[in-house]
Amino acid sequence: MEYDSIWDNLDSLEEFADAVSEFLHCPVTIEDRNHRLLAYSTHDERTDPARISTIIGRRVPEKVINSLWKEGIIPSLLNSRDPVRVKKMEDIGLGDRVAVSIWHKNEVLGFIWALEIDRVLGEEEFAFLKRAAQAIKNKLLPMQARRDKKEERSQEFFWKLLTSHFQTEEAIIENFHRLQINPSSSYALAVFQFREDISSSEEKKILYLLKTIQQLKIMLYTIDHQKLILLIALDHIDQPLTTLSEFVQTFVEKTEERFGVGEITPAFSSLHTDYLDVERAYKEALSVIAIKEKFPHEVKEIFGYQNLGIYRFIDVLLEKRTKDGFKNHALEKLREYDEKHQTNLTETIETFLDKDNNVHEAAKALNVHVNTLAYRLKRIAEIGEINLKDPNQKITFIY
Amino acid sequence: MEYDSIWDNLDSLEEFADAVSEFLHCPVTIEDRNHRLLAYSTHDERTDPARISTIIGRRVPEKVINSLWKEGIIPSLLNSRDPVRVKKMEDIGLGDRVAVSIWHKNEVLGFIWALEIDRVLGEEEFAFLKRAAQAIKNKLLPMQARRDKKEERSQEFFWKLLTSHFQTEEAIIENFHRLQINPSSSYALAVFQFREDISSSEEKKILYLLKTIQQLKIMLYTIDHQKLILLIALDHIDQPLTTLSEFVQTFVEKTEERFGVGEITPAFSSLHTDYLDVERAYKEALSVIAIKEKFPHEVKEIFGYQNLGIYRFIDVLLEKRTKDGFKNHALEKLREYDEKHQTNLTETIETFLDKDNNVHEAAKALNVHVNTLAYRLKRIAEIGEINLKDPNQKITFIY
DNA sequence: TAACTTTTTGTGGAAATCCACAAAAGACGA
DNA sequence: TCGTCTTTTGTGGATTTCCACAAAAAGTTA
Numbered sequence: 001m002e003y004d005s006i007w008d009n010l011d012s013l014e015e016f017a018d019a020v021s022e023f024l025h026c027p028v029t030i031e032d033r034n035h036r037l038l039a040y041s042t043h044d045e046r047t048d049p050a051r052i053s054t055i056i057g058r059r060v061p062e063k064v065i066n067s068l069w070k071e072g073i074i075p076s077l078l079n080s081r082d083p084v085r086v087k088k089m090e091d092i093g094l095g096d097r098v099a100v101s102i103w104h105k106n107e108v109l110g111f112i113w114a115l116e117i118d119r120v121l122g123e124e125e126f127a128f129l130k131r132a133a134q135a136i137k138n139k140l141l142p143m144q145a146r147r148d149k150k151e152e153r154s155q156e157f158f159w160k161l162l163t164s165h166f167q168t169e170e171a172i173i174e175n176f177h178r179l180q181i182n183p184s185s186s187y188a189l190a191v192f193q194f195r196e197d198i199s200s201s202e203e204k205k206i207l208y209l210l211k212t213i214q215q216l217k218i219m220l221y222t223i224d225h226q227k228l229i230l231l232i233a234l235d236h237i238d239q240p241l242t243t244l245s246e247f248v249q250t251f252v253e254k255t256e257e258r259f260g261v262g263e264i265t266p267a268f269s270s271l272h273t274d275y276l277d278v279e280r281a282y283k284e285a286l287s288v289i290a291i292k293e294k295f296p297h298e299v300k301e302i303f304g305y306q307n308l309g310i311y312r313f314i315d316v317l318l319e320k321r322t323k324d325g326f327k328n329h330a331l332e333k334l335r336e337y338d339e340k341h342q343t344n345l346t347e348t349i350e351t352f353l354d355k356d357n358n359v360h361e362a363a364k365a366l367n368v369h370v371n372t373l374a375y376r377l378k379r380i381a382e383i384g385e386i387n388l389k390d391p392n393q394k395i396t397f398i399y
Numbered sequence: 400m401e402y403d404s405i406w407d408n409l410d411s412l413e414e415f416a417d418a419v420s421e422f423l424h425c426p427v428t429i430e431d432r433n434h435r436l437l438a439y440s441t442h443d444e445r446t447d448p449a450r451i452s453t454i455i456g457r458r459v460p461e462k463v464i465n466s467l468w469k470e471g472i473i474p475s476l477l478n479s480r481d482p483v484r485v486k487k488m489e490d491i492g493l494g495d496r497v498a499v500s501i502w503h504k505n506e507v508l509g510f511i512w513a514l515e516i517d518r519v520l521g522e523e524e525f526a527f528l529k530r531a532a533q534a535i536k537n538k539l540l541p542m543q544a545r546r547d548k549k550e551e552r553s554q555e556f557f558w559k560l561l562t563s564h565f566q567t568e569e570a571i572i573e574n575f576h577r578l579q580i581n582p583s584s585s586y587a588l589a590v591f592q593f594r595e596d597i598s599s600s601e602e603k604k605i606l607y608l609l610k611t612i613q614q615l616k617i618m619l620y621t622i623d624h625q626k627l628i629l630l631i632a633l634d635h636i637d638q639p640l641t642t643l644s645e646f647v648q649t650f651v652e653k654t655e656e657r658f659g660v661g662e663i664t665p666a667f668s669s670l671h672t673d674y675l676d677v678e679r680a681y682k683e684a685l686s687v688i689a690i691k692e693k694f695p696h697e698v699k700e701i702f703g704y705q706n707l708g709i710y711r712f713i714d715v716l717l718e719k720r721t722k723d724g725f726k727n728h729a730l731e732k733l734r735e736y737d738e739k740h741q742t743n744l745t746e747t748i749e750t751f752l753d754k755d756n757n758v759h760e761a762a763k764a765l766n767v768h769v770n771t772l773a774y775r776l777k778r779i780a781e782i783g784e785i786n787l788k789d790p791n792q793k794i795t796f797i798y
Numbered sequence: 799t800a801a802c803t804t805t806t807t808g809t810g811g812a813a814a815t816c817c818a819c820a821a822a823a824g825a826c827g828a
Numbered sequence: 829t830c831g832t833c834t835t836t837t838g839t840g841g842a843t844t845t846c847c848a849c850a851a852a853a854a855g856t857t858a
Contacts, residue, residue: 241728241784271728306728306784309791316715325679329640329670329705356788359845369807385640385705389755391790392708759814768837
């Protein structure tokens with residue numbers, strides 16, 4: 001192992017990248033386990049679009065990560081300590097390259113990438129890369145430790161926010177700055193409800209995903225048994241609610257797709273600007289989850305508190321209804337009629353409301369002619385003595 | 400006054416009617432002040448359709464009463480002690496006739512009608528009729544007294560119902576029977592809110608109206624300061640809520656039209672079958688009135704508790720909203736945008752919802768092109784990040 | 799069984815809605 | 829001031845909704 005002494009006098013990761021690049025005659029990039037750029041070689045000027053965007057953005061672009069997952073590259077890097085060859089993918093501007101993962105015990109700390117611009121790397125270079133990954137491990141470890149420490153402090157701070165521990169917003173802002181986080185002027189709180197307690201191996205995967213999705217900036221995160229909780233920055237986002245909705249769905253999708261962890265219920269609070277309201281935001285997100293569990297079908301496509309509509313009030317509505325001992329005369333009449341005449345008026349009105357008053361779709365779902373549906377609706381209005389043109393009255397049909 | 404001794408040996412009202420009929424050579428009918436049939440002559444077989452229906456139904460048909468009001472006949476009977484001539488009205492099957500009111504002190508107790516089938520009554524007969532009305536007064540007075548007594552007892556009973564005084568339904572049914580009222584198997588409670596305390600002269604007019612509208616059977620009634628409260632029988636009524644709605648509106652209309660008493664807010668409870676629930680029904684009707692006073696425009700055409708729709712829950716909704724300190728992000732955004740760009744998005748969405756999502760009407764109300772409205776709605780959905788296809792979300796726009 | 803009502807399905811036409819596209823006017827910023 | 833973006837209004841066409849009417853099927857009642 002004589003020529004491996006080249007590692008000995010390299011101080012920084014940059015020098016390390018350059019040394020590897022020089023040996024392989026290839027541009028080299030070093031990333032952490034979340035595909036954040038750690039260092040890149042500069043002696044060799046040849047490169048490809050994917051590498052350029054990575055360097056400019058200080059991280060691998062989301063769509064590149066996506067493709068690498070889809071092609072199975074990242075899974076094999078996470079499974080094996082051997083270098084992996086990546087064939088050119090023109091649609092994302094990625095040239096031929098070789099990658100190897102950097103391991104410490106049973107954990108991946110990062111990756112080394114070597115671009116095969118003019119030459120193809122052989123067995124010897126593969127072995128060299130593997131040794132390089134071994135050697136760099138010690139440089140990455142302390143960084144990891146620092147990050148862990150910071151994460152610990154940030155988690156503690158987050159829980160203080162979630163439990164309304166602070167009295168003034170100034171104190172909160174100060175804490176943000178101490179953690180080198182720039183608090184955004186508006187934020188939301190997202191909660192993901194898992195089916196089981198989140199294991200530490202799942203936690204790593206989740207963090208990996210959160211850091212690679214890149215759609216939104218996550219200021220703070222924490223995990224509490226079956227819940228993943230995020231504090232999300234929303235500055236300069238044009239349609240924050242829409243973006244959030246897409247984000248949480250992407251996250252759930254990818255977690256399922258990449259790690260096989262399914263049945264996650266996502267939710268997020270309304271927008272807030274005052275950091276003293278974090279607990280309130282948390283409760284909003286929790287109530288969305290509670291409602292989604294009670295009415296999975298009705299609010300299937302709603303994730304934000306703001307968009308719950310009438311369901312935001314569902315608990316007080318139900319409470320008042322039971323307190324008043326109110327009987328739904330309209331529904332009762334329909335059921336009576338159904339019973340007596342063997343008709344389907346109850347089912348009809350339910351389907352119709354379900355399909356958002358769309359005669360066409362409702363008729364299709366019921367397997368009847370559109371006019372039959374129209375006729376039935378006329379009868380329902382008569383028998384139940386309800387004005388189906390009044391959205392207010394339709395609403396009460398649900399309860 | 401010698402020939403007036405003919406009254407002396409007449410025992411019943413029927414004999415009286417026959418005696419008058421014989422003198423005038425006309426069919427004669429006697430009604431109480433609420434146009435209920437008291438007696439009719441039988442010696443003379445000639446008659447007209449209006450009289451036939453009156454005799455069969457034991458009261459003057461509603462549409463006849465209506466016409467008599469419109470033509471000013473009844474008002475003049477109520478104003479003067481002199482006979483009034485009524486010209487033929489073919490549309491309601493009424494032939495020529497003469498009427499006179501029966502007075503006691505300053506009150507009208509009833510009416511005598513004489514049909515001019517073949518002959519026209521002259522001055523002499525008019526004078527005779529007036530004396531007949533004088534003479535019959537004494538026969539009507541004791542009936543009046545009995546009725547007053549009964550009314551007193553029934554009012555007391557009604558208040559017991561309204562205040563949940565009874566423990567069992569049997570006790571209630573027994574009380575009904577004691578008052579010779581047949582309690583219907585389903586009932587509703589109607590309340591009319593007046594602007595001022597109801598005077599006893601107004602009370603008489605109201606009772607008159609209630610007894611002549613004939614649309615629905617009123618089992619019990621009472622008056623409490625500015626409120627008229629009715630217990631309404633709903634047996635064998637096909638569409639009870641619709642009928643009730645028509646009834647209360649008719650009542651308000653006629654009170655205004657005939658007696659000039661306006662600004663009455665009508666309301667009625669949902670349907671009930673258990674007479675232990677009368678107080679609950681009363682509260683339902685009261686809450687409809689309260690809501691109508693708070694949201695006069697929104698529930699303008701709703702009178703029944705059942706049809707309040709979402710407004711049934713308006714108090715708990717508002718309460719929850721203030722408790723949560725929730726800000727309407729969507730509306731806020733719109734207002735912000737309006738302010739900054741001098742646009743009318745807020746007004747637009749309000750009008751649109753007001754017009755029940757009817758693009759056409761809303762565009763007309765806003766004085767803009769339909770496409771302009773469509774464009775604005777698209778922008779509203781974008782800026783407010785709300786799904787306008789979801790009725791649930793639209794609802795929350797109101798608050 | 800015959801007469802009647804209720805329910806389903808169909809046809810056809812008027813009105814409304816939705817959507818894409820375009821022209822014009824106005825607002826706004828570099 | 830020019831170019832760009834937003835807003836308004838318009839046209840045209842595909843689709844949907846609404847309604848009236850009718851015929852057939854099924855169920856109910858005398």
